[in-house]
Amino acid sequence: MNFALRPPSAGSSGPGAGRGATMENLEKQLICPVCLEMFSKPVVILPCQHNLCRKCANDIFQSTNPVWQSRGSSSMASSGTRFRCPSCRHEVVLDRHGVFGLQRNLLVENIIDIYRQQESSRLVNIKPEQQKQQLLCEEHEEEKINIYCLSCETPTCSMCKVFGKHKDCEVAPLSSVYMRQKTDLSDGIAILVASNDHVQAVISQMEEICRTVEENGQRQREQLAIRFDSLLAILDERKQELVGLISKQQDDKLKRVQSLIRQHSDHLEVAVTLVESAIQSMEEPHMPVFIQSAKVILEKIALTARASNMERPELGYESMSHFFIDTDDLADMLRNINFCSGVGDNGEEDPAEGGEESELDFCSRF
Structure with a gap:
């Protein structure tokens, strides 16, 4: 790489430079994580204490709750509406x-006003060469x-x-390559954010499966205990043996999920970290440095997006309905009781299959 940053010869040191760095750090704290622009009035504060432009918050809310049409909608009021920060x-x-x-964050709005006034005053006093x-x-x-140099x-x-x-190399204007890379990186960020939302939805769904597996296992254990x-x-x-079989299958399913x-x-943690890196790269003011870092990030984004389609539990995986017994008129065969043999509802062989044939089976009624 045959370039170097040459700072201006005058005005780059002293209290003014330190003040400029402080203002730059302050500006980074006033950037909306959605539109990547400085917060616009009004600024709302979420319960997690993070801030958003009200328009950005409303865009996220509308995309998450498309059936919510107006502030006075009664169809959603009873169940509540929600989105993720x-x-x-x-x-x-x-x-x-x-x-x-949501409550407005008047403190942040006042800080933005003061910041813009200070920046306007600072820019007026800066010499063109600085x-x-x-x-x-x-x-x-x-x-x-x-x-x-494209080559x-x-x-x-x-x-x-x-x-x-x-x-002897093929070259292109730096500005055109800069704009193309910046556009590609922006598209990559959008794809990755959408992928993250999908992964979060999958995780929520699997957490619900865990709860359902636990509820079904508990219900089947109670029914089994009443019969015995x-x-x-x-x-x-x-x-005790049959309760153990239920618990074993529940544990196996829970461990897998x-x-x-x-x-x-x-995967989500890696993707979120990559989004933060991409956003930081978007703030790079120098085109050559940006292009070098954007290329690496775009490659990582492509790999992460391809890896987002990961394994999920099969449909009906949470069902435990094959653990059911019918004990009417079967007292003489109690010692041979076993679960129904054959294939269960999740496509796996039942744990009791094999060995001697049972004279009395637990029959599925679901």
Whole structure:
């Protein structure tokens, strides 16, 4: 890479430079995580203490709750409406007023007003030669970096193209490559954010499966216990064996779903980190530096997007309905009771299949 940042010769040190860095750091804290622009009035504060432009909050809310048509909609008021904070994924529950019921953050709005006033005053006092740093070629001093070598994939200057090591290479204007890369990165961010929402929905669905598996397992254990209690001590030993089979299958299912949740959560964490890196890269003011970092991030985004379609539990995986017994008129065969043999509702062989044939089976009634 044959370029270096040349700071302006005057006005780049002293209290003014420190003040500029402070204002730049302040500006980063006033950026909306959705539109990536400075917060616009009014600013709303979420229950998780993160801030959003009200318009951005309303856009997220409308995309999450498309049937919610107006602030006075009564169809959604009883069940509540919700969306997730784009900064921390915390679930925000809204009342019947929707986004308009969120509290405005007047402190942030006042800080933005003060910041803009200070910036306007600072820009007026800055000399023209101090307003911009220039990237210059290291091999040809005072030559600006203004073209991009497509063959070597690096920014360079016109002299390198005419007389230097890039004279036989294919080149393009630096600004056109910059705009194309910035557009690609912006599209990649949008794709990754949509993918993250999909992964979050999958995780929520699998968490619901875990709850359903636990509820079904508990219900089946209770039904099994009621049947065995009526048969007194002769059923006690066999009861414990069958309860163990239910618990084992429940544990196996829970372990599998929880393992999938961990995989999806790890993927989501990587994707969120990648979004943060991409957003930081979007703030890079120098086109050559931006192009170099954007290329790597775009490759990671492509890999992450392809990996988002991960394994999920089969339809009906949470069902435990094959654990059911019918004990009428079967007291003489109690010691041979077993679950129904054959294939269960999730396509797996029943744990009791094999060995001697049972004279009395648990029959599925679901």
